[in-house]
Amino acid sequence: xxxxxVRDATERLVGQVGQLVVxxxxxxxEVFGALxxxxxxxxxxxxxxxxxxxxxxxxxxxxxxxxxxQCTPDLVPSDITGVSVFDQRxxxxxxxxxxxxxxxxxxxxxxRATPRAQSALxxxxxEGQVTVDEATHxxxxxxxxIATQNPIELEGTFPLPEAQLDRFLLLLNLGYxxxxxxxxxxxxxxxxxxxxxxxHPLFDRARIAELREAVRSVRIADAVRRYVVDVxxxxxxxxxxxxxxxxxxxxxxxxxxxxxxxxxGRSYALPDDVxxxxxxxxxxxxxxxxxxxxxxxxxxxxxxxxLSRVPVPAEEAVAAARS
Numbered sequence: 001x002x003x004x005x006v007r008d009a010t011e012r013l014v015g016q017v018g019q020l021v022v023x024x025x026x027x028x029x030e031v032f033g034a035l036x037x038x039x040x041x042x043x044x045x046x047x048x049x050x051x052x053x054x055x056x057x058x059x060x061x062x063x064x065x066x067x068x069x070q071c072t073p074d075l076v077p078s079d080i081t082g083v084s085v086f087d088q089r090x091x092x093x094x095x096x097x098x099x100x101x102x103x104x105x106x107x108x109x110x111x112r113a114t115p116r117a118q119s120a121l122x123x124x125x126x127e128g129q130v131t132v133d134e135a136t137h138x139x140x141x142x143x144x145x146i147a148t149q150n151p152i153e154l155e156g157t158f159p160l161p162e163a164q165l166d167r168f169l170l171l172l173n174l175g176y177x178x179x180x181x182x183x184x185x186x187x188x189x190x191x192x193x194x195x196x197x198x199x200h201p202l203f204d205r206a207r208i209a210e211l212r213e214a215v216r217s218v219r220i221a222d223a224v225r226r227y228v229v230d231v232x233x234x235x236x237x238x239x240x241x242x243x244x245x246x247x248x249x250x251x252x253x254x255x256x257x258x259x260x261x262x263x264x265g266r267s268y269a270l271p272d273d274v275x276x277x278x279x280x281x282x283x284x285x286x287x288x289x290x291x292x293x294x295x296x297x298x299x300x301x302x303x304x305x306x307l308s309r310v311p312v313p314a315e316e317a318v319a320a321a322r323s
Contacts, residue, residue: 001210003218006036007265009211012202017057020196021050022188023181027174030280031058031146033259035208036215039169039252040125040145042110042284046152049174055106055146056196062208063201064103065140071113073158077120081130082137095132100124103140103205107147111157118164121145125167142208162243162287169252171284218258220269223313227271228253231278234306235285240292241302245285253281271312279303 014028021028031054034041043051052068059066069080082098099105100121110118124130128139147168149160165171177185203211220228228250236244256277261269283299292302 001214003214003262003267004265006211006214006262009203009207010263013058013061016061016199016202017054019188020057020199021054022185023177024050024054024174027054027172028058029260029263030170030172031055033215033256033263034169035062035142035144036212036262037169037255037259038142038212039255040147040167042165042168042171043146043148043174044151044171044284045148045174047150049176051148051174052106052108053196054174055104055148057199058146059104060196060199061202062104063204064142064144064208066104066106067099067102068106068108069099071107071109071111071117073112073114075113075117077117078132080117080120081124081132084133084135093133095135095137097137098130100130101137101139103142104144104146107145109149110147111149111160114158115161118158118160122164122167142205142212165284166246166248168284169256170280172280215259215262218261218267218269220254220257221313224257224269224271224274225254227274227310227313228257230310231274231306232282234310235282235302238286238302238306240288240295240297241286242289243287245282249282249285253277256281275307278307 010029010032013032014025017028018025031041035058043054045051056066069075078098080098080100082096082101084093084095086092087094107121120130124139124143125145128141128143129136130139131137149157176182232245232247232250232253235241235249238244253274257269257273260273260277261267264273279300282303286299286302288297288299288302
């Protein structure tokens with residue numbers, strides 16, 4: 001399958017999901033791209049901007065099994081992974097799957113779960129499996145986590161540790177809609193409550209597998225790959241950064257770059273693809289020191305400075321990937 005098929009699939013998905021999630025075409029693209037490269041997404045934004053609707057709409061449009069986990073402080077790991085129950089008739093333990101056993105899992109308000117419950121997702125997100133009572137159970141393929149958190153309300157929350165954040169390919173901020181977009185929200189959703197049942201499946205799982213294979217075929221020239229490395233390494237020595245991005249972040253940026261190039265219908269990646277993906281890939285992987293935070297610096301500010309400072313590969317160095 002060619003990358004043109006990925007571009008067409010992206011346009012169809014954005015067109016359909018955009019009927020319910022108004023004005024968030026780029027976010028829909030980003031979430032779809034993460035799915036295509038086997039990553040997970042953290043949506044960090046205030047309530048009411050469409051995070052849950054976005055997750056449900058994509059699952060419905062891709063004809064994938066969807067489960068939702070509502071995080072609360074009393075959530076325990078077995079509420080996520082499932083439990084083993086003793087069957088008296090057979091005198092054996094039977095595994096009863098938890099909500100994590102789905103293609104698309106929405107983990108709502110993940111920072112309201114305790115660290116113990118949050119850790120239950122680590123193995124699932126990294127290894128594609130869960131372990132219950134020393135028995136390992138494979139998760140369905142594809143397996144895609146979309147987690148949400150409210151960055152404003154901090155009472156009763158448990159910030160995600162660095163190891164957990166690093167498992168998310170992208171951190172997205174949907175933001176408030178523009179005035180025209182908000183007016184359209186009222187026109188679309190005001191007269192009647194539209195749900196995801198109004199959407200129809202666009203692709204089956206076999207098609208998704210083919211699209212993922214096409215994304216993996218995107219060529220990244222040596223110069224562009226080195227540019228990815230230089231950008232990530234620059235985060236470790238940037239002013240005000242206490243902890244920079246890890247090698248896993250470099251791999252995430254590499255894959256996200258492939259996804260964006262394919263969604264644009266190109267079989268090769270450009271430095272501009274790296275620049276476009278860097279904020280969403282790196283912003284949750286940078287931890288600023290106290291002085292930088294006091295001065296109002298943010299991860300996005302640091303990433304912007306790095307992208308303006310790190311030399312961009314010359315056009316001639318990238319041209320080889322196009323042939």
